[in-house]
Amino acid sequence: MKLSITAHLDYQFEAQADVLLQLEAAEIPEQVVEHSNLAIGEHAHFARVPGQDMIGTRIWTSISGRLTIDYSAVVMINRIVDEGLDLAAVPLHMLPGETVQYLMGSRYCPSDRFHDFVTDQFGALSGGERVIAMRDWIHEHFNYVPGASNADTTAVDTFVSRRGVCRDFAHVLICLARASGIPARIASVYALGVDPQDFHAVAEVFLGGEWHLVDATRMAREGAMAKIGIGRDAADVAFMTAYEPAYLIAQEVTVTHLG
Known part of the structure; x- marks a missing residue:
């Protein structure tokens, strides 16, 4: 494309x-x-x-x-696209060194706060199946509301309010993935389908030995995004x-x- x-x-x-x-x-x-x-x-x-x-x-x-x-x-x-993310999680002890930092909590993504939730809500799933379920859960339970967040809003704040914009949706998905033992980071992108059109933020998860873009707003597809940069959370990709x-x-x- x-x-x-x-x-x-x-x-x-x-x-x-x-x-x-x-x-x-x-x-x-x-x-x-x-x-x-x-x-x-x-x-x-x-x-x-x-x-x-x-x-x-x-x-x-x-x-x-x-x-x-x-x-x-x-x-x-x-980009090689696997929209269904029918991929296995890489065992923690086999993760490449460059992915390890994306298992850790960060400024906007205190992933350690989500361990109990992911176990209770998604414990029966693993790998790409779990990521897709988490993406769809966010899309179903959160409202996309421009202006609902600010530069201080963390994933915990968004999880409580159940509203935000693309970076907030991405932060929550990143937290859920990291709490599941799946490296996850944020990616800033240009993407088709974003409404209103603007700089867009999505999660990127490490599955099957590769990074895959996942949009929790479900406005953009992996094959229709041009990547600008990546980071631990939005502080790295402004x-x-x-x-x-x-x-x-x-x-x-x-x-x-x-x-």
Whole structure:
């Protein structure tokens, strides 16, 4: 599948600000960036640095006043897709070293708080079957409500309120997977089917020796997502991290299917 992606950001800063951006589709084996263009308004500094686990890139920039960004790309998705996730969990003692950190609790994903729940609710299931059941349980019991969460909302908060946006749904699924002994991380993506269209966040679980994208909102399919970056939780994949107050003027993301 080939995706056409555009993103426009327009923010205002009152003071000189260091800004970390992560919004370019990653150059990785499962997807080919056939064309891309990034235009940033007047800035004092620009440097690309590797993303988490060397997946994708981040950009350091320094801005005074207005920050405008226009990004466009054409990305061919070559990902091996197993929509049913009919895959076994890898025994803990056989997990590759790079996956171990994604078994641990993190800032927004205190997975140790969910052990009893996953045992009671999903104890009869394992591997991909358990992941699909957890995804469907979240989709059935949670409401997608823009504005229902903020930068401090954790998976526990979302689990209690039963409402949130894509990052909140992903955080809960990540917690449930980690509490089940399945490595799980967050992935920022551009995806077809997201409504309202924006930067999207999904879970990525390690099953059958490979990572698989799973969207607990069920708005996007694994084969129709272009990965931007990955991390322990949303703190690692923000499209913009500003170290001074920033004020939104405009933001728009579009993703279309090119065939």
